[in-house]
Amino acid sequence: MIGLLGCLCLSAIMYYCYAIYAAIAFLRHSHAINPEFHPPITILKPLCGLDSDAENNLISFCQQDYPHFQIVFAVRDRQDPIIEVVEKISQQFPDVDIDLVVSDRIIGANLKVSNLANALPQAKYDIILIADSDIRVTPDYLQRVVQPLQDQSIGVVTCLYRSLAQGWGATLEAISTATDFHAGVLVSHQSTGIEFAFGSTIVIRKSVLEEIGGFAAIADYLADDFQLGHLPAKAGYEVVLSDYVVEHVLGNSSVTNSLHRQTRWARGIKICRPWGYLGLIFTYGTVSSLLFVLLTQGSTLGWINLTIVWIMRLVMGWIVGAIALNDVVTKKYFWLIPLWDLLHFVIWCAGLFGTTIEWRGQQLRLTKEGKLMPLEQDFVSSQRCTELVEGLSVVSGEEM
Structure with missing residues (x-):
């Protein structure tokens, strides 16, 4: 057992080193801006x-240069009270082409996707950009994220994000995103490339969306953003990680609510990338080194091992979160990284063995394909999942 823990500590150190390398590579890479390319x-x-500060989030998209x-x-x-906000913004920005679609048509279990499907007929242009409602951007956002599409082989562009947090629960989530989740994304991006996308930003051509079956193809999936990257990748298109990092505005959240949300995400990731999810065990150096100390009864070797692992973990977290992502939460609450790691290991275990999730007060089950199904007590027989989820309410900014 001690030997196994030693191997896990070593694998974690190697992972931290590679994540540092991947973060530095991300910082050095940027997409050249062609001022003549602005489709x-x-x-x-x-x-x-x-959402928290919803009006300012939406306004940021109206202020694009x-x-x-x-x-x-x-x-x-x-x-929905958000309609009043949209109408106010429409009056505030009369020169911006703004449309509002209000429709309760449902095409699947994921109501965010139904919203997107209802909006699509109003789209005038061939390039579609999808961004969650809790995302905030700067005026150069569109010009920067569209640049990779100069290459016709690129089907999807997506973005990393840094979180603005209020409350301890949201703070822990922000640290998780910046120093843990995005570290894994950068490692994947550097080693094999990515075949998934994030709800923070998804830029996709209409033709690519139609080729994968449109929004109907992902209407029953929890991880709709993952599928909008995965399906085009399977169809032969490249998925590109933009050098632009958006801001994700997290509302004040309790630790309990944050843990529930993280567990839901963990179970969704396990379904989407099962081997990658299992492989996370090799990255939990904080936990492995602590267990190593306990099993060696506080030996000198155990404490030396823990010191090395924790220093490397903190260095990796700082370089990825504070430097590569310029995340203000990481800079302020850097010392919470080990606490998050311990909590995340518990969440990982919960995600490993469960298939049930709680989403906006509804108890749902994830199928092995990653689709949403009501639990047996909420089940109402139907030909389509559209008639199974009439009571499900989803805040668009909270998806995977």
Whole structure:
């Protein structure tokens, strides 16, 4: 057992070193800006409810220094308070091409995807950009994220994100994203390339979206953003990670709610990338080194091992989170990284053995394909999942 823990500590150190290398490579790589390349873009914004600082988030997309773009907001409920915000923004930016679609049509279990499908007919342009409602950007955003599409072999562009957090629960989530989750993304990007996308930003051509079956092809999946990268990759298109990092505005969240959300994400990741999820065991150096100390009864070797592992973990977290992503939460609460690692190991174990998730008060089950199904007590027989989830309410910014 001690030998196994020693191997896990060594593998974690190697992972941390490679993540540092991947972060430095990400910093050095940038997509050249061609000022003559500015194809018109339609931004699809699925909305449901008021996210934290929702108005400023949405306004940031209206302030783009870009010649031709359209924004289509999509809402399910005519009584949704976000409609008032959209109408106010439309008046505030009369020169921006803004459309609002209000439709309760459901095409699958994931209501965010239904919102996107309802918005798509209003899209005027061939390049579609999807971004969650809790994302905030700067005026150069569109000009930068569209650049990779100069290459016709590229089907999808996506972005990393740094979080703005309030409360301890959201702070831990922000640290998780910046120093743990994105470290894994950068490692994947550097080693094999990525075949997935993030809801923070997905830029995709209409033709590519149609080729993979449109939004109907992902309407029942929890990880819709993952599928919007994965399916084009399977179809032969390249998925590119933009050098632009967006801001993700996290609302004030309790630790309990954050842990529930993290568990849901963990189970979704396990379904999407099962071998990658199992492989995370080789990256939990904080846990492995602590167990090594306990099993060696506080030996000198155990403490030396723990010191090396923890220093490497903190260095990796700082370079990825504070330097590569310029994440303010990481800079301020850097000392919470080991605590997050211990919590994340518990979440990883919960994700490993469970298939049930809680999403906006609804108890759902994930199938082995990653689709959403109501639990038996909530099940109502139907030909389509569209009739199984009438009561499901999803805030668009909270998806995977």
